[in-house]
Amino acid sequence: MCQLLGMNANTPTDVMFSFTGFATRAEEHKDGFGIAFFEGCGVRLLVDAQSARASPVADMVRRYPIKSRHIIAHIRKATQGAVALENTHPFTRELWGRYWVFAHNGDLKGFAPRLHGAFRPVGSTDSERAFCWLMQELAKAHASVPPIDELTATLRELVPPIAAHGTFNFMLSNGQALWAHCSTHLHHIVRQHPFAHASLQDEDVTVDFAELASPRDRVAVVVTEPLTRDETWTPFAPGELKVFVDGAPLDGPPPP
Amino acid sequence: MCQLLGMNANTPTDVMFSFTGFATRAEEHKDGFGIAFFEGCGVRLLVDAQSARASPVADMVRRYPIKSRHIIAHIRKATQGAVALENTHPFTRELWGRYWVFAHNGDLKGFAPRLHGAFRPVGSTDSERAFCWLMQELAKAHASVPPIDELTATLRELVPPIAAHGTFNFMLSNGQALWAHCSTHLHHIVRQHPFAHASLQDEDVTVDFAELASPRDRVAVVVTEPLTRDETWTPFAPGELKVFVDGAPLDGPPPP
Numbered sequence: 001m002c003q004l005l006g007m008n009a010n011t012p013t014d015v016m017f018s019f020t021g022f023a024t025r026a027e028e029h030k031d032g033f034g035i036a037f038f039e040g041c042g043v044r045l046l047v048d049a050q051s052a053r054a055s056p057v058a059d060m061v062r063r064y065p066i067k068s069r070h071i072i073a074h075i076r077k078a079t080q081g082a083v084a085l086e087n088t089h090p091f092t093r094e095l096w097g098r099y100w101v102f103a104h105n106g107d108l109k110g111f112a113p114r115l116h117g118a119f120r121p122v123g124s125t126d127s128e129r130a131f132c133w134l135m136q137e138l139a140k141a142h143a144s145v146p147p148i149d150e151l152t153a154t155l156r157e158l159v160p161p162i163a164a165h166g167t168f169n170f171m172l173s174n175g176q177a178l179w180a181h182c183s184t185h186l187h188h189i190v191r192q193h194p195f196a197h198a199s200l201q202d203e204d205v206t207v208d209f210a211e212l213a214s215p216r217d218r219v220a221v222v223v224t225e226p227l228t229r230d231e232t233w234t235p236f237a238p239g240e241l242k243v244f245v246d247g248a249p250l251d252g253p254p255p256p
Numbered sequence: 257m258c259q260l261l262g263m264n265a266n267t268p269t270d271v272m273f274s275f276t277g278f279a280t281r282a283e284e285h286k287d288g289f290g291i292a293f294f295e296g297c298g299v300r301l302l303v304d305a306q307s308a309r310a311s312p313v314a315d316m317v318r319r320y321p322i323k324s325r326h327i328i329a330h331i332r333k334a335t336q337g338a339v340a341l342e343n344t345h346p347f348t349r350e351l352w353g354r355y356w357v358f359a360h361n362g363d364l365k366g367f368a369p370r371l372h373g374a375f376r377p378v379g380s381t382d383s384e385r386a387f388c389w390l391m392q393e394l395a396k397a398h399a400s401v402p403p404i405d406e407l408t409a410t411l412r413e414l415v416p417p418i419a420a421h422g423t424f425n426f427m428l429s430n431g432q433a434l435w436a437h438c439s440t441h442l443h444h445i446v447r448q449h450p451f452a453h454a455s456l457q458d459e460d461v462t463v464d465f466a467e468l469a470s471p472r473d474r475v476a477v478v479v480t481e482p483l484t485r486d487e488t489w490t491p492f493a494p495g496e497l498k499v500f501v502d503g504a505p506l507d508g509p510p511p512p
Binding site: 045 | 295297298312350
């Protein structure tokens with residue numbers, strides 16, 4: 001199984017601490033990693049078909065504080081599709097003059113929708129197929145970028161028919177919000193004033209966010225399994241789709 | 257003015273030597289750089305809105321031998337569009353289940369085509385607008401990826417109406433070939449057996465390709481201004497569109 005990491009913040013924030021903890025798990029997720037940073041409307045996508053432990057690209061991410069308000073990262077253990085760059089998450093497409101970034105954890109069986117629109121997979125994963133279908137259906141449902149709550153409402157209709165094919169934990173962002181859907185495992189935390197210490201679950205690294213953040217900063221982190229051992233992570237319910245804006249979840253309907 | 261660098265090879269080849277010479281010119285082209293590597297069908301796009309001299313991303317490119325058969329790089333001096341990641345070349349889009357990479361040097365005046373299709377600019381450059389229009393018109397002209405010579409024929413029809421708006425030196429690749437069009441300045445060289453020494457124009461760096469390459473390797477390099485002082489670079493004629501496959505130019509009609 002792959003693992004997902006997402007970050008949504010009200011001010012550009014680096015993800016070095018969380019990515020360090022996340023990349024530690026790459027030992028058993030050795031078939032590539034990728035991380036996408038929105039910087040304004042632009043996207044910086046760093047991908048590698050080797051493990052996040054060995055990759056010079058991942059090494060740069062750990063050492064170079066790239067600041068962003070919306071980040072999606074993925075470490076891959078291949079289930080469908082060969083180990084190759086075109087099968088490495090996150091995937092990006094442009095729709096309505098905005099970039100969209102998508103990463104998926106799980107396995108979809110027999111998901112072969114008709115793709116007659118402008119979005120075709122380049123690689124051979126079920127994940128990219130699901131992303132292309134989501135983009136195609138979003139493009140049908142709206143003429144241009146709709147408000148976040150309308151997009152969320154459309155996603156709540158589009159996701160269940162895909163999720164019926166298997167496990168569909170995913171993260172999606174267009175640089176305005178972060179959508180996260182849980183089939184099986186996903187947790188989130190909001191870090192805000194008063195900031196505390198946090199110690200990584202898998203490594204002997206502790207950070208004092210109070211030293212790093214200003215009182216108005218707010219950051220939501222969403223991840224497959226909790227990254228720290230001294231913070232309280234909130235698990236998603238199966239079938240839950242949350243949307244994060246400015247570092248916090250928006251209220252939505254309760255999970256089905 | 258920006259500068260362009262393209263590479264097309266018959267075997268995956270790193271571009272460290274050429275990129276080192278190219279990045280040296282970033283002093284006066286300080287508004288960002290980008291480099292796209294095809295790896296199979298996948299694309300690794302490294303971009304930064306800071307100069308290739310200062311960027312940690314460029315530093316990684318100089319030290320990490322990423323091998324590819326199709327590379328397009330660009331250093332930017334902003335003429336249209338703010339200095340921001342979304343305005344940094346190369347740009348990428350997906351069409352027919354393939355990624356396309358595009359970078360432009362020049363300035364187009366009053367180029368405001370109708371973009372009614374599936375390709376919209378995210379940033380504010382004339383370059384991305386031209387790329388979106390090219391993608392839209394290619395999508396209209398062919399139902400799926402056509403053979404290289406048919407694509408070239410379509411491009412020969414699409415390019416002149418854009419080039420009429422100003423300077424349109426560009427490079428385009430879909431991971432099968434490299435297309436390069438010259439309005440004003442573009443040069444190419446083919447490096448093949450017997451390989452010689454080459455010394456960078458702008459830096460005190462010499463490389464002996466015979467030590468690095470096998471006798472069957474063949475690499476075409478296309479660049480705004482010659483990178484080395486002891487090789488013979490062939491200038492493009494104004495209005496010339498060349499297509500490179502397996503490290504050499506395909507014969508085409510003479511420039512108009």
